[in-house]
Structures are given as C-alpha cells and as structure tokens.
Amino acid sequence: MKNDFLISGIQQVGVGTENFRRTWNWIIGMFGADVRILEDDTVAERMLPYTGGKPQKRHACIAVNLQGGGGFEIWQFSERRPVPCPFRPSVGDLGILAAKVKCRDVAAFHREISAKWKDVSPVEALPDGTPCFYVRDLYGNLFQLVERKDIYIEQNLLTGGVIGAVIGVGDMDAAMRFYGRILGFDRVLSDTTGPFSPDAFIPGAQKKCRRVVLGRTVPFTGAYTGLLGQSTLELVQGLEMTPRKMYEGRFWGDPGFIQLCFDVKNMNALKAFCAAEGHPFTVDSCPEGERFDMGEASGRFCYIEDPDGTLIELVETEKIPVVGKLGWYIDMTRRDPQKSLPKFLFRMMGLVSRQKIQDE
Numbered sequence: 001m002k003n004d005f006l007i008s009g010i011q012q013v014g015v016g017t018e019n020f021r022r023t024w025n026w027i028i029g030m031f032g033a034d035v036r037i038l039e040d041d042t043v044a045e046r047m048l049p050y051t052g053g054k055p056q057k058r059h060a061c062i063a064v065n066l067q068g069g070g071g072f073e074i075w076q077f078s079e080r081r082p083v084p085c086p087f088r089p090s091v092g093d094l095g096i097l098a099a100k101v102k103c104r105d106v107a108a109f110h111r112e113i114s115a116k117w118k119d120v121s122p123v124e125a126l127p128d129g130t131p132c133f134y135v136r137d138l139y140g141n142l143f144q145l146v147e148r149k150d151i152y153i154e155q156n157l158l159t160g161g162v163i164g165a166v167i168g169v170g171d172m173d174a175a176m177r178f179y180g181r182i183l184g185f186d187r188v189l190s191d192t193t194g195p196f197s198p199d200a201f202i203p204g205a206q207k208k209c210r211r212v213v214l215g216r217t218v219p220f221t222g223a224y225t226g227l228l229g230q231s232t233l234e235l236v237q238g239l240e241m242t243p244r245k246m247y248e249g250r251f252w253g254d255p256g257f258i259q260l261c262f263d264v265k266n267m268n269a270l271k272a273f274c275a276a277e278g279h280p281f282t283v284d285s286c287p288e289g290e291r292f293d294m295g296e297a298s299g300r301f302c303y304i305e306d307p308d309g310t311l312i313e314l315v316e317t318e319k320i321p322v323v324g325k326l327g328w329y330i331d332m333t334r335r336d337p338q339k340s341l342p343k344f345l346f347r348m349m350g351l352v353s354r355q356k357i358q359d360e
Contacts (some may be wrong), residue, residue, distance in 0.1 A: 008222025068152030069161025092238020
C-alpha cells in the first residue's frame with residue numbers, strides 16, 4: 001500500500017495530572033514551555049472507550065518551548081477525582097516511562113536544576129554515548145533530559161521541548177514492527193541488553209532489559225517540522241520482571257503520560273493504512289469528515305494502540321490561532337503540507353501567548 005499520508009513529528013506528550021496549574025507552573029519553571037498553543041476547558045465527548053463510556057469534563061492546554069521540540073499537553077479532569085497509578089512504574093512496565101526533553105548542555109542544566117529541585121538523577125549516557133539524566137516531577141512523572149544542540153528560536157534557555165519517549169513493551173519485535181511500519185521509526189540506532197542504568201533512581205533500572213533506540217531513515221517533514229524537529233523512540237523490554245500496565249483499570253487522562261501524539265496530514269489514508277496493518281483506529285473524532293473544535297484550534301484527532309495498549313494520538317490540524325483575540329488564524333487546509341510554517345508566526349505566538357507562573 002502506498003503511503004499517501006504524512007507524519008511530520010511529535011506534536012506533544014500528554015501529561016495527566018491531579019493539579020493543572022501546579023503541573024504547568026512546574027513545566028514552565030523547569031523546561032521553559034511557556035507558550036500556549038491552545039487551552040480548552042470543556043467536555044471530552046469522543047474518548048468514550050477510555051473514559052468509562054461517559055463524557056468527562058476536563059481542563060487541558062498544549063504548551064511549547066520555542067527553542068524546538070514537541071509540546072506538553074497538560075490535562076486534568078474537572079469533575080472526576082483523578083486516579084494515580086497505584087505503583088511507581090519500573091523499567092519494563094508497559095506504557096510511557098519517560099518523556100525525552102531536549103537539552104543543549106546536559107552538564108550545565110544538571111547543575112541548574114539540581115540547585116532548585118531534589119528529584120534529579122546523576123548524569124549518565126544513552127547507549128550511543130549521548131549525555132542524559134532524569135528528573136521526576138511533582139507527581140512522579142519521569143523526564144529524560146537528552147543533549148541536543150539544535151535550536152529553533154533562541155530563548156536563552158538550556159532546554160527545549162519533547163523529542164521522544166521511553167516506552168515499556170512486552171514483545172520487542174512486535175513493538176519494533178509497529179513503530180517502524182506505522183510511524184516510520186525504522187532505523188535501529190542501538191540495540192543493547194543489560195541493566196538500564198547503573199543508578200537506582202528509576203525503579204528496576206539495575207535489572208536486565210533489552211533496550212532499542214529507534215530513529216527514522218526518512219526525516220520528518222511538514223508544516224511544523226521546523227518547530228517539532230526530529231525525534232527518537234526508546235523501547236525497553238524487561239527481562240527479569242513481570243510487566244504491569246501503567247493504565248490498567250484507569251482512565252485516559254488519569255495521572256501519568258496518557259499518550260504520545262504525532263502531527264499528520266491525510267488522516268483518511270493513514271486510517272486505511274493502520275487498519276491494513278492490524279492496528280485500526282480506536283477513536284476517530286470526525287468519522288464523517290466533520291471538523292472538531294479544540295478551543296481556538298480545530299482539526300481531527302484519532303487514536304491507535306501499540307501492541308501493549310499504549311495510546312498513540314494522531315492529529316490533523318486544520319486551524320491554529322496566531323493571535324486569537326484579533327481573529328488571526330492559519331487555515332492549514334490551504335497550505336502546501338510539505339512547506340514549513342515561517343518562524344515569525346511562532347515568534348508572534350510567543351509574544352501574545354507567553355505564560356508566567358501563576359498562583360495555583
């Protein structure tokens with residue numbers, strides 16, 4: 001089947017939380033994701049397979065760091081008590097263990113963050129030798145800071161946005177087929193077996209596991225690729241443990257990493273391809289071709305599951321706000337999908353949408 005769809009990068013990672021404002025303040029303070037792309041405080045009506053069969057009111061935003069990388073979708077139930085994971089996820093448990101965050105100088109940022117936050121691991125290295133370290137947020141979510149020098153729009157920060165994820169899998173070969181065939185992560189950058197880390201900061205890190213880092217043979221291209229950049233996925237299979245599902249018995253939106261989201265073009269072609277590959281859409285916000293409004297933005301979102309049930313969101317954006325108060329929007333349906341959006345539009349978003357740490 002000819003791939004007539006386009007996947008142009010990781011748009012965001014979903015961060016379910018018990019307190020929307022505390023989490024966003026923390027992400028602004030630690031990672032500089034202070035530019036709001038959209039914010040929505042309505043009812044999630046189209047995620048019924050993952051919300052107990054009932055619509056759920058929620059407050060969510062997508063925030064980015066203009067130095068480049070995907071965003072953070074911060075998400076909290078408004079009328080339902082969030083249910084945290086009953087255990088602290090270990091290396092090899094099924095789901096998103098950590099979000100990868102771009103860092104221009106790991107050693108310098110490690111000194112900076114260690115001076116203001118206690119839950120920080122020692123500096124170590126990825127299998128290819130790239131410096132990295134881990135930080136745990138207010139609610140136990142793990143972020144892997146990875147050294148990358150590229151900058152989209154200079155903000156004089158040491159960090160950028162999301163550039164991948166560490167994902168626990170039950171069958172490495174099945175997972176590699178899924179992420180390679182459907183999302184294009186078909187290039188094995190490293191394939192190692194042994195302890196995940198010499199340090200015990202992450203539970204289970206000193207047990208034996210298989211760890212595969214995937215990139216793409218064909219780099220991402222598309223309207224947002226300048227901002228989103230390139231990314232990698234790190235798949236981890238525990239070899240000395242019985243894996244647990246991080247979202248077993250819980251709802252989409254409960255605390256933790258709820259999904260990894262990719263920006264796409266030509267959703268209908270992608271839908272047909274996923275079905276042919278044995279991974280049909282489990283959610284389609286616009287099955288009849290209608291437009292779905294997401295606050296000031298609009299488009300179509302769909303979900304598939306990897307072989308272990310980890311949720312992958314696919315978003316085809318039709319309209320995004322530049323200066324929403326002035327009615328300045330970009331109609332993505334009228335643009336060449338391969339042509340990058342100019343930097344001045346994101347600079348303008350930064351001028352009008354930059355958020356400061358607020359009272360919780």
